[in-house]
Amino acid sequence: MRTSRQTPPHTPRRVPADPRLPNRPLLYASAAALALWMIVLALTALRLI
Secondary structure, three states: OOOOOOOOOOOOOOHHHHHHOOHHHHHHHHHHHHHHHHHHHHHHHHHHO
């Protein structure tokens, strides 16, 4: 038995979040690229000092 406390009607389900799944790999790729770029900048900064 589902109670109204478990599934409130005003809260949207996670079903609309499905279209965002194809965008996650791109987000992860951009985050990894940004992290790699920051590491490269840090290494170059240490080399300059």
